[in-house]
Amino acid sequence: MASVVSICNLALSNVGKDNINDLTEKSAEARACNQFYTQTRDMLLQSYPWKAARKTLSLGEITNDKPGVWQHAYMRPSDCLQVRWIRPVYAEDDGAPDMAFAGAHHEREAQYPYEIEGDTLYCNLSPCLLRYTARLTDPTRFSPLFIEALSWHLAVRLAMPLTRDPKIRADALTIARTMQAAAEQADVNQVRQTSDTSTDFLTVRSHG
Template sequence: MASVVSICNLALSNIGKQNIQSLDEPGAEPRACKQFYEHSRDTLLQVYPWRFAGKTESLAEVANDKPGRWARAYKRPVDCLKIRWVRPEYSVRDPGPQTLQEELAYPHDAEGTTIYCDLSPAFLRYTAKLADPTRFSPMFIEALSWQLATRIAMPLTRDPKIRADCYQLAQATQSAAAEADANEVRETSDHESEFVAERG
C-alpha cells in the first residue's frame, strides 16, 4: 500500500540515495522530501484531469461582485486545484471531445476564491488536492516519484546531469500515466455503450 514515505523512498532510489523511515527524522534526505513532496504532488495533480482525483460538488452561492458580467457567484471549494467544468446538474462524467460543445454552453470564470457563472444551481467538477496516496494509481505514483526526484536531485546530489535525467523521466512517466488514465476512461465508456446497446 502506497504511503508518502514509500513514494519518497522511490524518489530517493531514483537518485541513488538511501531510504528513510519518516519525514521527521534528522538528515538531508527526509528534510528535502518533506520540503518538496506536497508541491510535487499538487503540481502533478494539476496538470491532468486524473480520474482518481476528480470530485463533484454543489456550489455554495456568495455575494456577486460582478453582476454586470455574471448572474451568479459561488465559493470555490478549498481543496480545488483545477476547475474542470460547471454544469446545472450533478455529474461525475468528465467531458470528452464529443461533449466540448455542451461544455461551452456553460461558461464560467474564476477569481481567487470565487467562481462566476450564469447557472443556478451550479455543480462543479474539479481536480481535488488529494492527500491520500492510497488513492493514487500505480502509474501516477511512478510519475510522482520522478517529479519529486527532479526536485530533490540538486539539494541532495549537486549533480545537474542527475537532475536532467530525472526531468526527462518525469516527463516520460507523466505522459505514460496520463495516457493510461485516458485509456481507462475510453474503455469504461466503450463498456457502458455496449451495455446500453445490449439493453436496447
C-alpha cells in the same frame, strides 16, 4: 501499499540517495522530501484531469459582489486544484453515477465562461455544476504509473539540493516526462474502457 514515505523513498532512490524511515527524522533527505512532496504532488495532479482526482459538484451560491459583471457567485471548493468545466445542472444529473460524465465529449460538453478570484467562482449559471481536479492526498488511491511519475517528478526537485548534479536532475526530468505521459495514457484508456462498458450495457438493454 503506497504511502508518502514509500513514494519519497522511490524518489530518493532515483537520485541515488539513502531511504528514510520517517519524514520527521533529522536528515537532509527527510527535510528535502518535506519541502517538495506536497508541491510536486499538487503540480502533477493539476497538470492533467486524472480520473482518481475527478470531482463533480453542484455549487452553493453565495453573495455576488460583482453584479455588473457576473450574474452569480459560488464558493470554490477548498480542495479544488483546477477547474475543468462548469455547466448547468440538468434534471437527468440527479442520482447519475460519475461514470456518466466520462469521456472526452463530456469534458468538452459546455464551455461556459467563468472567472475565479480568490475562493470565489463567478459565472452566469444558476444552478451550476462544477467539474474539477481535487487535491488528492491519499496515496493509496494513486495508480502505480501515477506513483512512478510522481516519484520521478519529486526526484527532479530533490536532485540539486541533495546531489548538486545537473545531469542527475536532467536525466530525472526526462524520465519524469516519459512516466507522466505513460500514466496519462493509461488514465485515458481506463476512462475509455469504462465508457465502452457503459455503452455496451445500454445497447444490450435497448435491444432486450
